Amino acid sequence: MEQRRYGEVSYPAFRARNVRCARRKFEGCREKRGSNDPNSRPTLSKPPAWASAGQKLWETCRLSLSDLNKEETAQPLPLGCQFPRFCPIPRLTVPCYAATIIGELMKAVTVYPGRRAVDILDIPEPRLAAPTQAKLRMLEVGVCGTDKDICAFALGTPPAGADHFVLGHESLAEVVETGPAVTDLRAGDLVVSTVRLPCSDPHCVPCRAGHYDFCMTGKYGEHGIKDLDGFMTEFVVEDRQNLHPVARELRDVAVLVEPLTIAEKALIEVREIQRRLPWGGGPHRAVVLGSGPVGLLGAMVLVNAGFETCVYSRPPKPNANAAVAEAIGARYLSSEETPIEDMAEQVGNIDLIYEAAGAPQFAFEVLKHLGANGIYVFTGVPRREDPIVFDTERIMLNLVLKNQAVLGVVNAGPQAFDDAVRDIGVFAARWPEALRAMITGRYPMEAFRDPVMGRAGGIKNVISICGAGAP
Numbered sequence: 001m002e003q004r005r006y007g008e009v010s011y012p013a014f015r016a017r018n019v020r021c022a023r024r025k026f027e028g029c030r031e032k033r034g035s036n037d038p039n040s041r042p043t044l045s046k047p048p049a050w051a052s053a054g055q056k057l058w059e060t061c062r063l064s065l066s067d068l069n070k071e072e073t074a075q076p077l078p079l080g081c082q083f084p085r086f087c088p089i090p091r092l093t094v095p096c097y098a099a100t101i102i103g104e105l106m107k108a109v110t111v112y113p114g115r116r117a118v119d120i121l122d123i124p125e126p127r128l129a130a131p132t133q134a135k136l137r138m139l140e141v142g143v144c145g146t147d148k149d150i151c152a153f154a155l156g157t158p159p160a161g162a163d164h165f166v167l168g169h170e171s172l173a174e175v176v177e178t179g180p181a182v183t184d185l186r187a188g189d190l191v192v193s194t195v196r197l198p199c200s201d202p203h204c205v206p207c208r209a210g211h212y213d214f215c216m217t218g219k220y221g222e223h224g225i226k227d228l229d230g231f232m233t234e235f236v237v238e239d240r241q242n243l244h245p246v247a248r249e250l251r252d253v254a255v256l257v258e259p260l261t262i263a264e265k266a267l268i269e270v271r272e273i274q275r276r277l278p279w280g281g282g283p284h285r286a287v288v289l290g291s292g293p294v295g296l297l298g299a300m301v302l303v304n305a306g307f308e309t310c311v312y313s314r315p316p317k318p319n320a321n322a323a324v325a326e327a328i329g330a331r332y333l334s335s336e337e338t339p340i341e342d343m344a345e346q347v348g349n350i351d352l353i354y355e356a357a358g359a360p361q362f363a364f365e366v367l368k369h370l371g372a373n374g375i376y377v378f379t380g381v382p383r384r385e386d387p388i389v390f391d392t393e394r395i396m397l398n399l400v401l402k403n404q405a406v407l408g409v410v411n412a413g414p415q416a417f418d419d420a421v422r423d424i425g426v427f428a429a430r431w432p433e434a435l436r437a438m439i440t441g442r443y444p445m446e447a448f449r450d451p452v453m454g455r456a457g458g459i460k461n462v463i464s465i466c467g468a469g470a471p
């Protein structure tokens, strides 16, 4: 039997061979166990003959016998691999049995929504499987409210057929290996990965046009959130087109690129809307609701874009978040000390409200104070709260009589990533200390629970995966 690596084998040959091997091994398993228990998990005792040399570890086959029966009766073979995400040939429409073969193992922070468990698990280290891919060593992964919601099991979907997935979507990684078609990245280069990948529906116009942050079908995948493994692990293989290179000098702050893309996308949208009218005159005024990382990065984007910016958040001064806001030239007002009406009066005509607090009652109270021709951008994802009461008449009247625009933004497309990579460099030069002060904690992977469960405090906490060159 020939000994070739997966990446060198054509897919039809690869799959045909795997089908044969899979059948053999499952028949063997069933015989050995002599059981019809649908929960039994047959185990590979030795590698199939076509496995390449050096693959020392073998994954337990997780196909249940009921899956096996399905496989034998259905046409064409619905190879129901339980772990298609471990397949070394990614994005197959039919998952293959390569998932049962693993080489080296690596650690990953893994979420089991069904069992309501989060733990560090050994998973197979991925390999390059297409010429356009790069293998990355993860350096840092930021933790945000989305991760906390996932670990509270309010969000998060494993890949098809799996019961768990790797957490983490705010990444910074170093290239360790590239496929032959990747000519503009080298080992050692820093990159940030896109979180959302497009759906495969040929009729999804935004996805086909590269604007998968506006996917129409909802069938997109998001690393570490929906249907795709995340980045809180040692190695990741990703396609070049989903990677955004970052300058080496930004090693200590570039993990903020992904959360920054939210504000960058918002600014792209705001500029689109601004075009509807002549928006000349003096400096425009922006209010940022919330002083967490998304709010503070939003304030940086707005100050940098020339907005007179006020960060309006609950905690009274002094606090670390307010200090960052003031260090970048924004004003900071506490909603505990300054009622909304007073804030609105102090700011003047509010041209833009950038909501990053996720608190519906507060957000709609402030909406009443949006100025003429104003734009309101929601970015927060609220947790379920009691029904809220707000002044619908006033809000509707304002929307009409003041030509207001209200929009929500989620995720970010390639343009927002490019803008964020550029601006993180601008911010690092303009406000080096304030930008660094945003990252308040770095934790080893073993200590992931405190930041991920929301017990760590601070502004932005990150998991340091690989210590090399760590700030």
Ligand SMILES: [Zn+2]
Binding pocket: 143, 144, 145, 146, 147, 169, 170, 259
């Ligand atoms: Zn995030």
Ligand SMILES: [Zn+2]
Binding pocket: 198, 199, 200, 201, 204, 206, 207, 208, 212, 214, 215, 216, 217, 218, 219, 220
């Ligand atoms: Zn789509």
